[in-house]
Amino acid sequence: MTINGGRPLSGRIELKGAKNLVTKAMVAALLGETPSVLRDVPAISDVGVVRGLLEVHGVKVSDGDAEGVLHLDPSNVESANFVDIDAHAGSSRIPILFCGPLLHRLGEAFIPDLGGCRIGDRPIDYHLEVLRNFGAVVEKLPSGIRMSAPNGLHGAKVALPYPSVGATEQVLLTAVRADGITELRGAAIEPEIMDLINILQKMGAIISVDTDRVIRIEGVDALSGYDHRALFDRNEAASWAAAALATNGDIFVGGARQPEMLTFLNVYRKVGGGFEIHDDGIRFFHPGGELNPVIIETDVHPGFMTDWQQPLVVALTKATGVSIVHETVYEQRFGFVDTLVEMGATIQVHKECLGGQACRFGQRNFKHSAVISGPSRLHGADIVVPDLRGGFSHLIAALSAEGVSHVSNVGIISRGYENFINKLEQLGADFVLEA
Numbered sequence: 543m544t545i546n547g548g549r550p551l552s553g554r555i556e557l558k559g560a561k562n563l564v565t566k567a568m569v570a571a572l573l574g575e576t577p578s579v580l581r582d583v584p585a586i587s588d589v590g591v592v593r594g595l596l597e598v599h600g601v602k603v604s605d606g607d608a609e610g611v612l613h614l615d616p617s618n619v620e621s622a623n624f625v626d627i628d629a630h631a632g633s634s635r636i637p638i639l640f641c642g643p644l645l646h647r648l649g650e651a652f653i654p655d656l657g658g659c660r661i662g663d664r665p666i667d668y669h670l671e672v673l674r675n676f677g678a679v680v681e682k683l684p685s686g687i688r689m690s691a692p693n694g695l696h697g698a699k700v701a702l703p704y705p706s707v708g709a710t711e712q713v714l715l716t717a718v719r720a721d722g723i724t725e726l727r728g729a730a731i732e733p734e735i736m737d738l739i740n741i742l743q744k745m746g747a748i749i750s751v752d753t754d755r756v757i758r759i760e761g762v763d764a765l766s767g768y769d770h771r772a773l774f775d776r777n778e779a780a781s782w783a784a785a786a787l788a789t790n791g792d793i794f795v796g797g798a799r800q801p802e803m804l805t806f807l808n809v810y811r812k813v814g815g816g817f818e819i820h821d822d823g824i825r826f827f828h829p830g831g832e833l834n835p836v837i838i839e840t841d842v843h844p845g846f847m848t849d850w851q852q853p854l855v856v857a858l859t860k861a862t863g864v865s866i867v868h869e870t871v872y873e874q875r876f877g878f879v880d881t882l883v884e885m886g887a888t889i890q891v892h893k894e895c896l897g898g899q900a901c902r903f904g905q906r907n908f909k910h911s912a913v914i915s916g917p918s919r920l921h922g923a924d925i926v927v928p929d930l931r932g933g934f935s936h937l938i939a940a941l942s943a944e945g946v947s948h949v950s951n952v953g954i955i956s957r958g959y960e961n962f963i964n965k966l967e968q969l970g971a972d973f974v975l976e977a
Contacts (some may be wrong), residue, residue: 543952546972547922547943550791550828555965557779557797557823558584558610559772561958563734565592565636566711567741567772571614572601572643573719574745578614578767579606584775584960587953592636599644614767619647638669638708642716645678645691654686668702668709675700676716676724697722697761704902705730705755705842714738717759718747724759731755732843733802737773744768776802777849778959781934783826784853785969787815788860788942792827793969800824805846809854812836813861835863835916837897840871848872852935855879856942858914859887865914866897873908878932885923885939885947888915919944927951930958937962941971 559582569592571578583589593603593612600620604613637653644651670680673689675698681688697720702709710730717724729735731751739749739757745768748760779798783806786793800807800819807817813836816829835858840848848871858865859882869875879889889912895904896911903910922945927933933955940947955962963975 543949544974544976545922545937545940545947545949547920547941547945547947549789549941549970549972551785551789551941551966551969551971552792553969554794554796554823555782555968557774557795558582558960560734560737560775560777561586561588562707562732562775562777563737564589564772566639566715566734566738567770568592568596568612568614569636569639569643570715570738570741570745571767572596572599572616572619572640572647573715573742573765574616574767575764576767577616579769580612580614581608581610581769581771582774583610583612583772585610586958586960587956588636588958595637595640599640616647619644621648621650635708638666639711639715641669641673641678641689642676642695642712645673645689645695645716646719649691651689652686668706669712672698672700672709672712673716676720695720697724697759700724700726702726702728704728707732707735707842710735710757711738714742714749714757714759717761718742718745718749719763719765720759720761722761724761726757726759727755729755729757730842733773733776741768741770744770773802774798775958776806777847777931779803779824780806780847780850781853781931781938781959782965783810783815783817783824784850784857784935785938785941786826787813787828787833787857788938790828791969792825794820794823794825796823798824805844806850809836809838809846813854813857815857833857833861833917835861835865835914837866837868839868839898842871848875849931851875852878852931853938855889855912855914856882856935856938859889859916859918859920859939860942861914861916863916865916867912867914868895868897868901869910869912870901870903873903873906873910875932876909876912878928878935879912881923881925881936882920882939885920885943887918887920887939889913921945922947925949927954930954934959934962937966941966
């Protein structure tokens, strides 16, 4: 893309379901004895990856009459050929979540090497240990990991050392049909996790959630399909909100809701951003005047999401004063700021835990704190998109900068942002898509 920056983004865009929920809901359909219907499915590449993985395992996936509706029929689930599974290797980390459902349906599962954005260490050890607790036999091969369940899967007591979203999803998708009761301590409780629990309960699961991050699941013999409208994508909503702030714009994000964005909205207001809550969405706008510096620490829900900090950092380059962002979820999430510095931002990254409590990265030599001094006048640059959230943040930077930017590798952004090119057009962005 060639972007002519300095033009406020203004208009309305619409959200569909959350990337971090929809893909997991599609996997959950494997557990049902009858077909499922999932609504508000975004047209993003990660959905295409999961659809392909389901289809090679015998699930019939078809589009509904309305936009964003998927029908998933798992009546003929079967083992997939290694070559077919391997064709999806490197494009998503979703395959690890297929293991529990496939072990229930087929007694075996195979996953290739896993991909995903390179923003830090995302070991699958949590997942493998969880599956072993349920009775899975794990065999590591040069080409991937093979699992079997010769004695079936049974309930287990699982304590996570960190409230990992992926590991929590793994426990839920495995425990609902395991024999007996599963107790998960240290669980993630993100809105997307709670919506996955809603889906599983619709299917016939028995799941209770305590206030101390303890989830209990009573295994059942069989589950049916579901009909569910996915939770909106709060990460995309926050990204467009940051774009409105950075470009002095005014964006109405249709489908966004206040409860799931409470923490973000508080920070947005502290920075100086304006917002209005409506029944059908949230309006985000720059009210004029100077933006304020803030101190932010990312954390698991209900804290400030790690996916929110990258786009907001771009807006913070416009704030008058010194902001501090302490990343505690992914240890290598500040790689994207190098490009912002090249564009004129004043940002320093540090190994120390700045702005708050010490975190698990503090003594491990990772640059996980950023100090942003502003206001900075960004200028156009040649940009190569590094990952999903960092890539969208670079788009925001280019749109808010003076002059022309050439942005390559923008295809990565389609992993989590539906029709972002069309949405930029709707908001009045000045750009040319060259390939």
